Amino acid sequence: MSENILTISDLHTSFFTPVGEVKAVGGVSLKLSKGEVLGIVGESGSGKSVTMLSMLHLLGPSGKVVGGSVNFEGQELTTMNYKQMSDIRANKISMIFQDPMTSLNPVLSVSYQLCEPLIRHKHMTKAEAKKRVIELLHDVGIEPAEERIGQYPHQFSGGQRQRLMIAMALACNPDLLIADEPTTALDVTVQAQILELMKDLQKKWNTAIILITHDLGVIAGMADRVAVMYSGHVVEEGTRRDIFYRPAHPYTQGLLKSVPNPDNLTKERLIPIKGQPPDLLNPPKGCPYALRCPKAMRVCLQYPPETQFVEEGHSAACWLQRAPHGGDAR
Numbered sequence: 442m443s444e445n446i447l448t449i450s451d452l453h454t455s456f457f458t459p460v461g462e463v464k465a466v467g468g469v470s471l472k473l474s475k476g477e478v479l480g481i482v483g484e485s486g487s488g489k490s491v492t493m494l495s496m497l498h499l500l501g502p503s504g505k506v507v508g509g510s511v512n513f514e515g516q517e518l519t520t521m522n523y524k525q526m527s528d529i530r531a532n533k534i535s536m537i538f539q540d541p542m543t544s545l546n547p548v549l550s551v552s553y554q555l556c557e558p559l560i561r562h563k564h565m566t567k568a569e570a571k572k573r574v575i576e577l578l579h580d581v582g583i584e585p586a587e588e589r590i591g592q593y594p595h596q597f598s599g600g601q602r603q604r605l606m607i608a609m610a611l612a613c614n615p616d617l618l619i620a621d622e623p624t625t626a627l628d629v630t631v632q633a634q635i636l637e638l639m640k641d642l643q644k645k646w647n648t649a650i651i652l653i654t655h656d657l658g659v660i661a662g663m664a665d666r667v668a669v670m671y672s673g674h675v676v677e678e679g680t681r682r683d684i685f686y687r688p689a690h691p692y693t694q695g696l697l698k699s700v701p702n703p704d705n706l707t708k709e710r711l712i713p714i715k716g717q718p719p720d721l722l723n724p725p726k727g728c729p730y731a732l733r734c735p736k737a738m739r740v741c742l743q744y745p746p747e748t749q750f751v752e753e754g755h756s757a758a759c760w761l762q763r764a765p766h767g768g769d770a771r
């Protein structure tokens with residue numbers, strides 16, 4: 442569990458728009474070990490997707506990583522060229538998007554879409570690739586795999602397309618799987634099946650997973666560690682138990698207020714917190730949460746908080762942690 446595969450350090454990403462520079466990610470640092478599941482939560486617009494897209498060079502023409510580094514298995518990703526990055530995406534890191542049709546091409550058969558990368562990047566023969574894809578379809582529960590491999594995406598239901606996307610993401614046997622809201626479009630039963638499937642495959646292959654979700658039940662069921670994002674920053678990070686039982690940052694405490702019993706989460710969505718997040722065109726100079734924070738002190742408006750150690754493996758970017766006795770935990 443302890444072998445590190447990913448270290449994101451002080452990552453800054455901006456979008457250069459006609460109205461100015463949108464500072465979408467303002468200094469994110471995260472670590473991930475082999476086989477570990479990291480859950481990322483935070484309200485809409487907090488920079489969860491942009492952090493992941495920055496890592497994979499998928500920001501589009503106006504987005505740019507303007508600072509920091511991403512080290513994956515000893516290699517720096519931010520400075521890689523197109524070819525090097527394509528190799529990483531084809532062999533080492535896969536991403537599952539919220540909408541399966543983002544990844545599936547409607548006019549190509551499943552066989553073509555899943556076999557082609559194996560032939561191209563794994564240098565398999567056509568027959569080898571087909572055999573592997575049939576295995577993958579079995580793994581994700583699409584049956585009868587031998588027949589369905591010849592079908593087109595529209596012949597699959599929403600849940601089945603999500604499974605296809607997982608099969609596609611796992612085809613290259615990635616070391617890291619990034620799942621950005623992988624189940625929001627699905628009904629609860631199918632959602633549970635997909636998560637179970639991801640968990641099984643993670644165990645089988647020891648794949649590390651970054652799981653982005655608004656659903657605290659999903660986090661409680663899957664994540665080893667949790668990072669809480671707010672306004673382009675990681676404001677708190679710790680084990681699942683640290684975050685649910687001993688949240689240190691007032692933002693996390695606010696998010697979790699509605700959770701009656703963290704041991705028995707079903708489908709708890711994050712509750713919205715009063716007020717608006719800061720304008721990313723003009724971020725505040727102090728703590729980004731200060732204006733909404735019920736515990737804000739004068740220092741919070743003036744200086745950005747440094748990340749403070751709360752306990753072993755648990756940290757929070759909050760000035761309260763510097764107060765005597767480590768601040769108020771609830």
Ligand SMILES: Nc1ncnc2c1ncn2[C@@H]1O[C@H](COP(=O)(O)OP(=O)(O)OP(=O)(O)O)[C@@H](O)[C@H]1O
Binds near residue numbers: 483486488492
């Ligand atoms: N192409 C873009 N141009 C300008 N701003 C962008 C662009 N893409 C994202 N942003 C901004 O970056 C910020 C972070 O967006 P991001 O998509 O990472 O949020 P998120 O945490 O994934 O939210 P959600 O939970 O809604 O998916 C947002 O304020 C968003 O408006």
Ligand SMILES: [Mg+2]
Binds near residue numbers: 489490491621
């Ligand atoms: Mg997102």
